[in-house]
Amino acid sequence: MSAHAEPKIVAFCCHYCAFAAADLAGVLRLKYPPNVHIIRLPCTGKLDALYVLKAFEAGADGVIVAGCLEGSCHFISGNIRAKKRVLAIKNLLPKLGIAPERLEFFNLSSAQGDRFAQIAREMVERVRALGSFHPAEEEDSHDRRGSEAHRRDLTDAGAL
């Protein structure tokens, strides 16, 4: 894997538990690879199955979804809904030529800073072993990124 081909992982974290645990990992100065980027959601119940597929489409090498421990979701059933959605996508991924191990759902409490760091390390290793499923893209070729979503975004930003 050449330098620029470092795997990139997005982590959808719920504000009350996983995001807080990530903060705690920082407070404890624990270490995990910078490949993991956190997107904060009010609750994993807000995770739309579309976000996961769009992440892979956009170029994610791995997706983490992390919510509260079962039974202690701030919004009662958000984490349960999220787990079901992630499971459904994990069953779909192999049919699209994507290894299901690239996507994983985790439960953890806001006090488990160490667990968050461990999850991040584990997923980076797992995804690095799987390599990138996108055909080696040299440069940012537009056609590879034919998706109309990409075009819409550029027009918004006034770049086109």
Add this chain to the structure above:
Amino acid sequence: MKACERQALDFTQTERIFSLEVGAVVLATGFEPYDARVVGEYGFGRFANVLTGPQFERLLSASGPTMGKVVRPSDSQPPKKIAFIQCVGSRDLRHQSYCSAVCCMYATKEAIVAKEHDHQIEPTIFYIDLRAYGKGFESLVKRAREEHGVRYICSMVSQVTEIPETKNLLIRYRDESGALREEEFDLVVLAVGMRPSAKGQELARKLGLELNEHGFIKTSVFDPVRSTRAGVFVTGACTGPKDIPETVIQASAAAAAVGALLAPARGTRTQTKHYPEESVPDGAPRIGVFVCHCGSNIAGVVDVKAVAEYAKTLPGVVHAENVLYTCSQDNLKHMKEIIREKKLNRVVVASCTPRNLAALFQDTIREAGLNKFLFEMVNIREQCSWVHADQPERATEKAKRLVRMGVAKARQLKPLAVQSVRIAPAALVIGGGLSGMVAALTLADSGFETHLVERRAELGTDLLGILRTPEGEDVQHLRARLLDAVRTHPKIRVYTSTTVQEISGFVGNFSSVLKGPWGEERIQHGVVIVATEAYERKPSAYLYGEDPRVLTQRELLRYLETGEGEQPRRSLVMIQCVGRDEKRPYCSRICCGEALKNALALLEQDPSRQIYVLYREMISYGFLEDLYRRAREGGVVFIRYDERTPPVVQRANDHLAVTVRDARLRQEVLIQADLVVLSTGVEPDPYNEEISRLLKVPLDAHGFFVEAHIKLRPVDFASHGIFLCGGSHAPGTISELIAKAQAAAGRAAIVLAKGELEAGGVVATVDQEKCTACLTCLRECPFGAVFINAQGLAEIEAVKCQGCGICAADCPAKAIQLGQFEDAQELSMIEELFRERVSAL
């Protein structure tokens, strides 16, 4: 002076004395840990590897001296065997006679955390009585024993000696079989108790407050937050040793008491903050990005200048700078100027976690005329610099990506309207026992209309049968006083033999139907307080119900008050923890106190009586310890039994034969008793099932209500606007229940005092064009915030919506968007994260 860029140092400052005119004073001067050096036999201060509990807590802390690594002070080696010695300085006439109430549990917690940090540590706790009487405490001790392998030894440690070569420690104690033993440990932790803080005592004297015989500030049993001087309230450990939940409850109670006292003056000294007219952002996004150094916390790893430069290149960004401390007062002022000067309509701050300071920045941009939701915060500290300190360049690259994502979301942000909803200024209190009456009185005194509903025909039935508190206060007098106050208070309406048929609506606007023999009535109210009590459990063991000479503690009281009933002639046996098994493992907290009170009363009547108390752990925490000592001095015989070999009661012609295996002496003891008294503990009011159904609030496995957070929100339910107190939350002594009721009233008063409630902002809304009324959102919403409107389509009640977004994620027609987390906003962040090249200029 020269070193500080901000010229913040001014050595010319001198002490300044100024006076404040206030209506009430709240003293919360706290406690000091007992000085373990004074307990010479344990060698604290002489042996290197003997620490106090608070010191060991610091050692365990990640931000502590060893970053959470457990090491021995003498050689910084990880210890294997650690001994915790309980009651250091407490329950000891040479030091402090009272029990410090918290040490058993903090020792257990520290043992578990130590084990988690380093699993080959073997913690051992030496204790006299294991006092795990709080909510969920006994299950923590059970987990400590079974899952974490913590060893508990019931034995007083007579001495600790140090082995010079290894600096290990030898502990002499009596083991299970009674033999005297010496055991070597790598580390010893002394569970020191609580002393009143010296400065606190001095301040109390200055304010003319009386102290009790232990040096804590004296309060009355029936008004635990009031000092001996009118208008001065006290809370926390300065009134006596207590743990965090009790402290938080007392704090709310003190606030409630002040609220009631100063009710007439409410709002007279407050100014409402006015924000400038919000400018509606039109046209393309004009984004300002502020990248924080946070001193060296971020800048020490991330090249913040490069990130700021990079931010300038991002579409929509018209201003970007890096700031030493974005949250500092002068920078907030600077931000407002930049917003006005460059006509910014979006602000992105890249610094620490939004969980801390997002509200501060949102308030700041509001002061600059911007809707507070036109703001995005990017965490480049806890989730970047602090966790990637070893890879600065990659941390900088990541910071750039995170900023790029934040800016992308900012481009899509929309202003969100927040409207306020008027609150019905009244409260519904369910349960007319001690707690219900106190809560109602506190709310009424604070000026709020209160409906007190009791399903029984009479109020305060839970207090019937209790003559005195352990401290000797007259409980029946209290009950009479409360009944009179509640009946005559202009702001309280009492409904007896009445139940709540139905509660609809939401925080601020509940509508309930009350039903009684007098018919039905619908009332409007803004808050609900559940105040049902716990009642003495009827036992089914030890011949209870088969032999008149076997009574419960309450039935014994009737004899003490009225003299009728069974005559306890010569000898009497009390059995504690009756009926406490796997199904009902919790400690009811008040039975030991009641048993000691009754034993002393019996001795007072006839000193020749012979009283035995058979117990598992003697739960006389706090100042109750004095009762325990006075009972022992009065000749009461205390026999500890192991829960696996409980006592046996059999009829033997003219008396009852009680045999018990004394866990301390390890032999059978036979007692001939004229009377056997059972301490059966309490169980929650069965009516709680109905309340749980009505309010959709949870019950735990034993039927007690589950609060929002055991330490931080002990008297709140998770759902807004609903509060709880009373025995059905957790058993407690009379003064503990009174404090909890005042606390619940205080919390409820916050909602009522505001008069209005903010609704909107991060809530979900349904696009009526797209909705196909498939009802998925209605079925999935955990808070019942979705209803079907007149057009037959789904609509969301803004006030009820908690902003979780479950409905938005599952809506098959993509008709629902959650404010501040719209799909376009989240998808733009995903898109930006994976845009390949980070175009470094």
Add this chain to the structure above:
Amino acid sequence: MIVADQKPIEEILQMLEPYKRVLLLGCQSCVAVCMAGGEKEVGLLASAVRLARTSQGRPIEITEGVVKRQCDDEFNDLWRETIEQQEAVLSLACGVGVNKLSERFDLPILPALNTKFFGEVERQGIWTEVCAGCGNCILHMTGGICPIARCAKNLLNGPCGGVRADGTCEVSRNGPRPCAWVLIYERLGKLNQRKNMEQLFAAKDWSSDRHGGPRRRIREDMLL
């Protein structure tokens, strides 16, 4: 509502094999409610297809859209100009939509769904066939439970001998189902109409069903 299910992704990818520019067109009525072809499913399917084709090294350009109802030309015509730029349209409507588009536009219209039955929502996530659209309703005689749709052999003088001890039908290829006639028996019991079951139901006139040939319904007064 009309209940449909999405075809397995492998089958959809095979159908799309020859095309590089496709419109995925969803429908906001029945198939949205039963979570097969609404705007959300269009988004998911589009993303899935793009991912699959990208990982096969043969990218595809997909436009995503949704109409109120695909059984009306006027709604479909709103997408005429986009449709005309495509090589094919993958319709996420029920079979009716696919037919409608095929009659209107002369390019391949591919069915993304398998349209199945008229169904009720048993509970969230489960749809059950309870009406067969036979054109001659007898629900007033069977306590509101239809033997034509819910009995495997559409018996009129059931139940047959193939009822399990727990009252379920022996035919369980689509999962255990209660025997329709046992349900009718219990229901008629509650309504005190068990007499209905004791007298002989005459043989059914199937000509009102599709056996009489594909059907139309005409409201003369509404013809323009």
Add this chain to the structure above:
Amino acid sequence: MIDSTLKRALESKRFVVTAECGPPKSADRTVIEKKAQLLKDWVDAANVTDNQTAVTRMSSLAACAILKSLGLDPVFQITCRDRNRIALQSDILGAYALGIRNVLCLTGDHQSFGNHPQAKGVFDLDSVHLIETVRRMRDEGKFLSGDELTGERPAMFIGAVENPFAPPYEFRALRLKKKVEAGAQFIQTQIVYNIQRFREFMARVGDLGLLDKVYILAGVSPIKTPGAARYMRDNVPGLDVPNEIVERMEAAGKGIEDKKARAEAWRQEGITICVEIIQQLKEIEGVSGVHIMAIEWEEAVPEIVRRAGLR
């Protein structure tokens, strides 16, 4: 006048025996002929199944014609799964023309059980409609559509089936009543293993006053192996096989090492159980005979009939 040997046997009040004769999954008529020889002297009539369990076999009509030619009185079983009302009525006419005088009207097993689950089930009529159709062709000279049937009418002896062991149990007798009112003259029931429940069923049939309106032949079937017993108990819906019978079959083979000997022991026990059931059925009021369904084991019929003293 209905010229049916089976009908005459039943009218003679003798304890009648019928047996099932399964046609081959081929065009080989000798299979039917061999089975006919086996059953000839031991039964009053022989049923030919119609693609039993929806598995394609030689047509019941053809096999019945072969039995007729060999002097056996065939019972022509006909189901509503494979034919609509046009084909059903035409087969009734054809069967009569070939000398077949007994017809058994069934709804038939669902096609998903057979070897062509992709097939389209017809089920234009159900068994009750079919019974009524045959009766109207015979008594009123009318087709189901009401058209006149001019010329020779199919004077068939009409039979039906009933399963007393499938819920709702209380309704089963009433359903039988519907079939009798439609025109059923004899009934061959599902296999009886639970005598007690069959007694209750017969009592209810008696209460409805049906015993003098219809002949009832109780279905019986010898079990070959304990495996078959377990299978029928656990997997065949509508069949009630008490545990004692499964235990007896298992006990029969205990301790016998040699496979062949053990199989023989099982078969003997199976036949013994069948004979015992027949003895008990004889005592139940309203049972006019037994219908022996020895599926792919027609050889056992003679031994059963002999040991049960029915010949």
